[in-house]
Amino acid sequence: MAEITHWADVIADEVLAKGRTHLVATGITPSGHIHIGNMREVVTADVAYRALIDKGEEAEFIYIADTYDPLRKVYPFLDESYAEHVGKPLSEIPCPCGEHDNYSEHFLEPFLTALDHLGIHPKVYRADELYKEGVYVEAIKQALVKKDEIAAILQKRSGKTPVETWNPFNPICKECGKVNATIVTGFDLDAETVDYDCSCGSSGTVSMKGGGKLTWRVDWPARWKALGVTVEPFGKDHASRGGSYDTGVAIAEEIFGYEAPHPIVYEWIMLGQKGAMSSSTGVVVSISDMLKVVPPEILRYLIIRTKPEKHIRFDPALPLLTLVDDFERLHSSDKATPYDKRIIELSHAAGLCHTDIPFKHMTTIHQVAAGDFDRIINIVKRAGYDVSNEKCIRELADNVGNWLEMYAPDNAKFSVQDDLPVGSASFTDFQRAFLTAFSDILDKSDELTGEDYHNLVYSSKEVGSELNKMIASAMDVTPESLEVNPKDLFKAIYVSVLGQPSGPKAGWFLSSLEKDFLAQRFREAAVYRP
């Protein structure tokens, strides 16, 4: 098999065949929580951008927040009072929490913070500012003049017949503030104004600078030309024939005289078994939530390892650990192929913080330590990991703690039981003898290390050891005829402490608990017969 080229590098090559300097653009409407489905777009764009840069070419990367789009409806997460804002541009609607300048900033701010963590640093534009600055004025003029041609393109490509009053420009009503309720009645190219009637009953004149916006299908190609976009990823919803990319290409070429950007069509991210992620269905995992749970590299890796046109199945529960494992394995593997290395390289986010402690192992450590960081560090040290970078370990511990709380399935969780678990009732005589002897030895011992505990349990098998003798005596058999299966012993330990038949590696698990507590718990368990 020939050398495998990562899809991002393939895209870079395709794009470079068309020209040397490039502007990679991406845009998302901040009408609700921006989820990891949306993140695919930005990561895809970032990776294409990085691939171009890595080839030594000139490239820029911009993100346009569609802040001038109207609010479509009162989303489930919004208060009923937002009904009056439906139809107004997002940037002109009050912030749901009152802490941000407006509605779109409320959702944009955490998203931009997340981008930073992901090592994605595009130049950020806000559509409302672009309109208000007059960036679109030329395009608006052309669109108004060539209205009928645009309508013809839309009709031909998408098969829809625009209504009589259709216009590529939607003025924002000065009375009611809505951008989706007006119809254009005239315009003045010199004064750069547009006249309108609004369904609220008013009429007026607005400036082409910020007085309204182009409809989506015209806005997009207008933006390509105004900003010089040459590469843009977009969801498959825009990609089919008659869709907005299709009409956008025609409008860009025939109306604005601009070659449409190179498309990168990406599939949806499916959430577990629940189907496509979508704000409107409420099947959503927000990016900020995910960043609480895993390092940013993992999220990049999720997207980078899969070609854009394939859907990604994402499950933040147990399968997430497999994803993390995959990444860590690849990261530290000495067998990594150039392709693997490229994936790792592209997955790099800002301020990589790497410890040699596997995420999965930390889920156990964290629970043994009941989340206490000092105890976590102690256990980590005892397990032989490098503890020089405490900050990284803390980040990992925080991630793991959040994962346990937010997504871990019950069978991945355990906790030291405050009271003797009822499962102790089913212990065999052998297990009871062991627990009694074990606690007797604990009583007269000093503090034990994990290895001490480990060796102590296994010493039960050795004829002549103290534990072996004590068990034999309690069972009333000779040490030689005593059959010992350590598995039963571990089970007895786990059941009496955790209430479940298995658990974390017993040695350091026991050593992380109070010796006196253990001695007492085992003694109780040994005689528990309800």
Add this chain to the structure above:
RNA sequence: GGGCUCGUAGCUCAGUCAGGCAGAGCGUCUGGCUUUUAACCAGACGGCCUAGGGUUCAAAUCCCUACGAGCCCGCCA
């Protein structure tokens, strides 16, 4: 009604552009680690590449058809 994308091991996916022995990780099983764990190491098991047809010396890969999954257009980012 029309169109787009996907279908490869139990799971998550590479490999398809550019045809050349069917791949990785996880899981499972077996063994190892001074003694069976939810750490670590090694090995094995595991496939009609969704199905059928075509092109070819050669097809997971290219072409046609069917089925399954998801989505788009037809009102609407």
